[in-house]
Amino acid sequence: MPKCPKCNEEVDYLNLFSRIEQRGRFELDPSGDPQFLVEGTVPDYDDDDFECPNCNEVLFHDSDEAEEFLKSSVELSILRFKIKKKGEVW
Numbered sequence: 001m002p003k004c005p006k007c008n009e010e011v012d013y014l015n016l017f018s019r020i021e022q023r024g025r026f027e028l029d030p031s032g033d034p035q036f037l038v039e040g041t042v043p044d045y046d047d048d049d050f051e052c053p054n055c056n057e058v059l060f061h062d063s064d065e066a067e068e069f070l071k072s073s074v075e076l077s078i079l080r081f082k083i084k085k086k087g088e089v090w
């Protein structure tokens with residue numbers, strides 16, 4: 001399982017905070033109270049936060065990097081294990 005570089009805890013997922021801009025009409029209703037009518041959403045991929053579920057540290061802002069972390073860290077931990085085993089033999 002990949003490990004968080006901040007708290008060193010094993011994580012098998014990341015918390016994703018996706019900010020979506022809403023576009024709509026801001027107007028007064030018949031009784032004079034302001035209201036916001038949502039007409040659509042504008043996804044903003046640049047501002048996504050990928051946080052460690054354990055320490056809540058923001059690790060990535062890019063989904064490709066986050067995906068790579070979850071994939072490659074598996075190989076990385078196998079690699080570390082091999083190095084440790086090799087060291088024990090020496």
Ligand SMILES: [Zn+2]
Pocket residue numbers: 004005006007008009052053054055056057
């Ligand atoms: Zn962490």
